[in-house]
Amino acid sequence: MSVSLDESIHLHWQGEGQALLLLHGWGMNGRVFDPFARLLAERGFRVGTVDLPGFGLSAPLEGGLSLEGLGDALLPHLPQGCVLAGWSLGGMVATQLALASPQRVSHLVTLASSPCFRARDGWPGIKPRVLEGFAQALNQDLTGTLERFVALQAMGSASARSDTKAIRALLTEAPEPDPQALAQGLEILRDADQRPALAGVRQPWLRIYGRLDALVPSDSLAPMARLTPESREAVLPKAAHAPFISHPQETADLIQSFLGSAAPA
Numbered sequence: 001m002s003v004s005l006d007e008s009i010h011l012h013w014q015g016e017g018q019a020l021l022l023l024h025g026w027g028m029n030g031r032v033f034d035p036f037a038r039l040l041a042e043r044g045f046r047v048g049t050v051d052l053p054g055f056g057l058s059a060p061l062e063g064g065l066s067l068e069g070l071g072d073a074l075l076p077h078l079p080q081g082c083v084l085a086g087w088s089l090g091g092m093v094a095t096q097l098a099l100a101s102p103q104r105v106s107h108l109v110t111l112a113s114s115p116c117f118r119a120r121d122g123w124p125g126i127k128p129r130v131l132e133g134f135a136q137a138l139n140q141d142l143t144g145t146l147e148r149f150v151a152l153q154a155m156g157s158a159s160a161r162s163d164t165k166a167i168r169a170l171l172t173e174a175p176e177p178d179p180q181a182l183a184q185g186l187e188i189l190r191d192a193d194q195r196p197a198l199a200g201v202r203q204p205w206l207r208i209y210g211r212l213d214a215l216v217p218s219d220s221l222a223p224m225a226r227l228t229p230e231s232r233e234a235v236l237p238k239a240a241h242a243p244f245i246s247h248p249q250e251t252a253d254l255i256q257s258f259l260g261s262a263a264p265a
Contacts, residue, residue, distance in 0.1 A: 008058065008059045009073060010050065010056055011030075015044070015045055015047050018044075018045055019045075020045045020047050020255075021078065021085070022036070023052065023074075024050075026088060026188075027055075028055065028087075029051045029177070031049070031056065032170045034049070036245070039249070050077070052070060052090070052181075054180065054185075055174075055177045056177075057175065060180060060181050065180075065188065066184075067092055067093060070096065074097060075097065078105065080104060081106040082106065083108075083259060084098060086109070087110075088215070089113075089117075090113070091114070092194060095110065095115065096194070098202075099197055102203065105203055107204050109258070112209060112242065113216065114220060114224070115198055115224075116192070117131075117192075118191070123223060125220060131186065134149065134186060142176070146171075150167050152241065153242045154242060154245070155214045155240060155241075156212030156214055156240040157238065157242075160240070166245055204232075205228065207234070208234050209234070209235045209243075210235070210238075210239030210243045211236065212237075213239075214240065218235070232258065234254045236250055
């Protein structure tokens with residue numbers, strides 16, 4: 001196992017093989033991937049887990065959190081020909097890196113992610129009032145707000161209680177997120193819209209969803225497929241927003257099969 005020497009970004013690698021970097025979602029940190037990363041490493045990948053700036057052990061970005069800033073901060077840490085697998089907000093960051101640095105990113109995998117999380121005209125997503133509610137609650141009860149958001153990750157899954165317990169246990173292995181990074185990350189979820197840029201993704205792309213996801217509704221899958229006709233889609237019928245927690249073997253199978261059959265860009 002190796003750890004990043006850059007003190008501003010906490011990143012560690014395990015295993016041998018094709019480099020695959022896992023990017024976590026809002027309010028989380030890299031430890032949420034611990035069991036899944038070990039599973040992928042056992043399957044022959046060199047797996048990296050990173051704390052996004054302002055989360056876990058990584059320092060906040062001096063200029064504030066943005067998709068462009070996140071991409072710029074992570075780019076120096078990407079091995080040549082790296083596979084990116086981003087969960088939720090991490091999927092937006094992975095997409096940003098794939099668009100900005102096609103020579104460094106060989107394949108793109110997004111897990112329960114969306115290029116536009118907020119519901120808009122003709123686009124299913126999270127209702128604006130829900131996002132505003134989280135933003136207001138952050139100022140009053142940061143810890144409680146994170147607890148409620150963790151519960152949303154598993155809501156709908158048959159294993160929701162055990163999934164929520166697993167996520168909470170993993171997150172406690174690292175410090176709470178920086179409050180400003182949390183607020184700015186929520187602004188990204190509220191405001192960012194990558195849909196116009198998706199035609200520029202040239203890498204083989206696998207999109208994995210949970211049919212029971214409360215944050216990325218299944219109604220958004222058809223319009224997403226129309227936007228990205230060259231990408232591949234896989235839906236786990238009994239998973240919610242954290243398929244790598246509730247269905248790790250199936251999720252790993254999908255990634256391994258995709259990387260074995262998709263030629264790099």
